[in-house]
Amino acid sequence: MLFTGLNLEVAPGEIVAIMGESGVGKSTLLNLIAGLDQADSGGVAIDGVALETLDDDGRTRMRRDRIGFVFQAFHILPHLTLAQNVALPLVLQNLDGAEATARATTILDSIGLPGRAGDRPSQLSGGELQRVALARALVHRPALVLADEPTGNLDPETAARILTCSWPRCAVQARRRSW
Template sequence: MPDALPLSLSGLTKSLPGGRVLFQDLSLQVRPGEIVAVMGESGVGKSTLLNLIAGLDLADSGRIEISGQALDSLSDDVRTALRRDNIGFVFQAFHILPHLTLAQNVALPLVLAHAAQREALERADAMLARVGLGGRGGDFPAQVSGGELQRIALARALVHRPALLLADEPTGNLDPQTAERILDLFSTQVRESGAAAVMVTHSERAAAAADRILTLTSEGLVAAHAA
C-alpha cells in the first residue's frame, strides 16, 4: 500500500456565519517535496483554507486528511497532537514571542512535543544555522530585523520535521530583496526536508517559487499558470 499523502482535501465547503459560501467542493492533493501556491482576491478565503487544513477551524462539509488521518474523525486532543507533530505554520504576523530567545522560539514545537530541553535547543540552534542565523540563538527578537524574524518563523515551522508546511503570505511584509532570499530559503528547506507545502500569497513573484499555482474561487481551486 502506498504511503499516504501529506495533504489530501476532498469536497471541502466553508461558509461564513452570515451564510455566504466562501468555497465549495474544493479538492487538493499535495505530494512530499511539492510547493503549491494559492492565490485569489482578498476575502475569498485563503487564510481560512489554511486554518481548515491546520484544524484551527472546521469545514461545513468535506474531508481533510493529514498524512492519511482524517481530521473530522479525531477528537480535539488527538487533532491538536496531529497538528503539533505533523504541521509547521508560518504565520503572516510571525508570532515570535518577544520574551524568549531566538533558540527558545524555534524550539517551541519540540518542547510542546515533550522533547528534552537540551535536545530541543540543540536542534533549534542547528535549524537557525540552516536559515543563516547561526550563533544568534541567545539573541532576543527585538535584536533582529523583520527579514530575520521571518527566517526565525520558518526555522520554527521546520524544526520538528513536519510532513506539511503551511505559509500565510510569507513575504507580505518584506522588501523585494529580503523576500527573494526568504523564497529561496523556503523552497530549499521544503525540498531538503521532503515536506509538502501550501503557500497563500498575493505575490506573483512568491507564487513563481511554487511547483503549482492555483486560484481560490467560490467554486474551489482552479489551475492558474504554470510555475
C-alpha cells in the same frame, strides 16, 4: 459558502502557492487544512487521516507532530530567545532541551540568522522575525508546512532567497537530516 467543490491534493515535497486578493479566504483555507477551524461540510485529510474524525486533542497532536505553520502575524513570544521560540515544537514533542536548542540553533543559522539564537525578538526586523517563524515551522520536520504569506514582510531579494534557497534547503534538512 466560501469554498465549494474544492479538492486539493499535494504530493510529498511539492510546494503549492494559494494566491488571491485580500479577503478571499486564503488564511481560512490554511486554518481549515491545519485543523484550527472546522468546515461546515466536507473535510480535510492529512496522510489519510480525516481531521473531522479527530477530537480537539487529536487535532492538536496532528498539528504538533505533522504540521508546521508560519502564521501571518508570526506569533513569536517576546519573552523567549529566538532559539527558545524555534525549539517550542520540539519541547512539545518532549525532545531533550539541549537537543532542541541545538536543532533550533542549526536551523536559525541555515536561514540566515547565524549567531542570533540568544537574541530576543525585539532585536529583529520584521523580515528576520518572519524567518524565525519559518524556522519554527520546519524544526520538527513536519510532513506538511502551511505558510500564510511567508514572504510578506521580506524585501524582494530576501524573499527570493528564502523561496529558492533557504526554504528548500531547510525543508530537506527538516525531512532528511538529523541535526
